[in-house]
Amino acid sequence: MHEQWREERLTGGRREPHAGTIFDKIWRDHLVSESGDQGLLAIDRIFLHERTGSIALKGLRERSRPLHDAAHVFCTIDHIVDTRTGRTDHTLVPNGRDFIVETRQAARAAGIRLFDVDDPDQGIVHVISPELGLALPGLTIVCPDSHTCTQGGVGALAWGIGSTEAEHALATGCLRLRKPQTLQVSFTGRLPPGVGAKDLSLLLISCHGAAGANGKAIEFAGATVRALGVEARLTLCNMATEFGAVTGIVAPDDTTFEYLAKRRYAPVAARWDGALAHWQSLPSDPDAEFDAQISMDVSRLAPMITWGTSPQHAIPVDEPVPDAASARTGADAYRRAIAYMGVDPGKPLTDLRIDAAFLGSCTNGRIADLRSAARVLEGRHVAPGVRALCVPGSSALKRQAEAEGLDKIFKDAGFEWRESGCSLCFYAGGENLGLGKRVVSSTNRNFEGRQGPGTRTHIASPATVAASAVSGHIADVRTFEQFRPYEY
Amino acid sequence: MRSFTTLTAVAAPLLRDNIDTDAIIPSREIKAVSKVGLADGLFAGWRYTSGATRELDPDFVLNRAAYAHAKILLGGANFGCGSSREHAVWALAEYGIEAILAPSFAPIFFDNCVNNGLLAGRIPEPTLQVMAKALAAEPTVTIDLRECSVTGAAFGAVAFTIDRDARERLLGGLDAIDLTLRGIDVIRAFRTRDRQRRPWAYLEEGT
Numbered sequence: 001m002h003e004q005w006r007e008e009r010l011t012g013g014r015r016e017p018h019a020g021t022i023f024d025k026i027w028r029d030h031l032v033s034e035s036g037d038q039g040l041l042a043i044d045r046i047f048l049h050e051r052t053g054s055i056a057l058k059g060l061r062e063r064s065r066p067l068h069d070a071a072h073v074f075c076t077i078d079h080i081v082d083t084r085t086g087r088t089d090h091t092l093v094p095n096g097r098d099f100i101v102e103t104r105q106a107a108r109a110a111g112i113r114l115f116d117v118d119d120p121d122q123g124i125v126h127v128i129s130p131e132l133g134l135a136l137p138g139l140t141i142v143c144p145d146s147h148t149c150t151q152g153g154v155g156a157l158a159w160g161i162g163s164t165e166a167e168h169a170l171a172t173g174c175l176r177l178r179k180p181q182t183l184q185v186s187f188t189g190r191l192p193p194g195v196g197a198k199d200l201s202l203l204l205i206s207c208h209g210a211a212g213a214n215g216k217a218i219e220f221a222g223a224t225v226r227a228l229g230v231e232a233r234l235t236l237c238n239m240a241t242e243f244g245a246v247t248g249i250v251a252p253d254d255t256t257f258e259y260l261a262k263r264r265y266a267p268v269a270a271r272w273d274g275a276l277a278h279w280q281s282l283p284s285d286p287d288a289e290f291d292a293q294i295s296m297d298v299s300r301l302a303p304m305i306t307w308g309t310s311p312q313h314a315i316p317v318d319e320p321v322p323d324a325a326s327a328r329t330g331a332d333a334y335r336r337a338i339a340y341m342g343v344d345p346g347k348p349l350t351d352l353r354i355d356a357a358f359l360g361s362c363t364n365g366r367i368a369d370l371r372s373a374a375r376v377l378e379g380r381h382v383a384p385g386v387r388a389l390c391v392p393g394s395s396a397l398k399r400q401a402e403a404e405g406l407d408k409i410f411k412d413a414g415f416e417w418r419e420s421g422c423s424l425c426f427y428a429g430g431e432n433l434g435l436g437k438r439v440v441s442s443t444n445r446n447f448e449g450r451q452g453p454g455t456r457t458h459i460a461s462p463a464t465v466a467a468s469a470v471s472g473h474i475a476d477v478r479t480f481e482q483f484r485p486y487e488y
Numbered sequence: 489m490r491s492f493t494t495l496t497a498v499a500a501p502l503l504r505d506n507i508d509t510d511a512i513i514p515s516r517e518i519k520a521v522s523k524v525g526l527a528d529g530l531f532a533g534w535r536y537t538s539g540a541t542r543e544l545d546p547d548f549v550l551n552r553a554a555y556a557h558a559k560i561l562l563g564g565a566n567f568g569c570g571s572s573r574e575h576a577v578w579a580l581a582e583y584g585i586e587a588i589l590a591p592s593f594a595p596i597f598f599d600n601c602v603n604n605g606l607l608a609g610r611i612p613e614p615t616l617q618v619m620a621k622a623l624a625a626e627p628t629v630t631i632d633l634r635e636c637s638v639t640g641a642a643f644g645a646v647a648f649t650i651d652r653d654a655r656e657r658l659l660g661g662l663d664a665i666d667l668t669l670r671g672i673d674v675i676r677a678f679r680t681r682d683r684q685r686r687p688w689a690y691l692e693e694g695t
Contacts, residue, residue, distance in 0.1 A: 036653060042675070055521050055522070146571055160572040162572055162574035165599060165600075165603065168665045176668060209566075274686075330565070332503065333504050445510070448510070
């Protein structure tokens, strides 16, 4: 498997910090003090949401620790908020309303800007942050959410933390951390039609394992990455946590600056000029050394999809499910994955009928993702027996999609058109996709039970989700007649 | 936070790769804005044959008599991957788990362990396989964090690795927030300089 991609791995094994990578530069900018192998880093933005942020705020209150700087803390209601039309605080998640109400009260009491359920700027935390210009190149950003690394797509150093670490950042404006080892992942070659950032991520993780970048900070580089729009870069960085990394980043360039200019919270006038000068100095120097490097030519990459219960269980959509020997996963994990997913080694996934298709999430719920899926859906209809949902990643991009007429394409094709939120990316005891149901999903995790007890999740790109929804089985979008792929 | 020095307890083998935090504590088991009340939900998808009736699955390792009082888990690579939910560590701790030994840990989960006084030590997988087999004969082992060793009657002494800072914090039972707050004057001075240097990074009040 994967022999068609030229792959090279160089492991330098250097441990001492060395000047020159984008990480070195951002680290130096934020280093308050050092002790042993730890740095105390200043944090520029803290994000919270109702599922894990609420407990962090409660923890602070219980220990009577005030917020260090509420002006740079933001909170959104995204994780368990209902995404059905006409929503309120009520949610199908058991006690879900408590999380929303407690978060709202705690955010108000702490003086934090809250993107509440009915706020026009409400949305998934990692979607609204770049969208509002809160995430900027060279900033340090944390959130008690593993997909915070998404925001590396605009050149920020952003990483997920636990609730105690969130309390730490809220109380001190700083976090203690070991400087991570660095990994440069370089993609070269022009991506074939119908193949995008999600496929790049799944390729990488399938080749090197879900712990392949364990504890490292990844810079995504190379001509392929330079050619990607910001939204695709956000997708690439989003999946860094599924690769075991602390974070992922794409060095900012003109594409980034153009994306950020005039966004709500982005700097303006002289501040913008100063920011721009700083941002242009951030990219890794040509002679910068990384602790490890991976280089892949992706000019022949096929759409990727998962067959098992880890993001590392991914294959090109036109290849058969691997046998135990070639699956690159432990024997116990392999057996469980095959049984849980109800797939047959040696057989192609494209024979499998599906029950549902889900488009959304912080991975692939942005406007470019909706456009990509809509290209496939235009003039087509979801196959009989398939439940299909589209959940925009933010309220603002939902309005944008409606202005572009995308909602009509989705609805005409038989998709549910939802309010923004994390929705069915994960099962929290409320809505789910059903026992044993097979789902093609644009999300990030295919863990056992992730989208419902016994639900079988196949992760793929928005184009593959749309193609599978209309086919009624897992489908290769490249085989569609008159397919006009969307270029991110 | 209490300190961790040595621990003599039953160790249970769960050598599965990529044990994610959804498996450790399914989101549906997080029913309140609380750090407690989570032990029942620990490994709920694996521990019970049915989530509703809570009927124990006799095949799951923690349900076997020999491992009923386990305080140590032997895990597979990339332990604690997935969601950042600290509830996974709170659930493990409330259940009684005090140490996890695995080939590798997901970074957020590792930090969450340290912040709650749980030891997360790294041991190469082949060694863990040998240890896991040996537990069938004698499940009680002793961990010594000062020596970074784990000893068992049936496998002898094995070394584990853990980051220096994490080891010191566990040994001392040190709360990281308290440590940082001691240097708050240095932080304030840094911020004053930084606002001059990077004014664009700061949001003005009321924006």
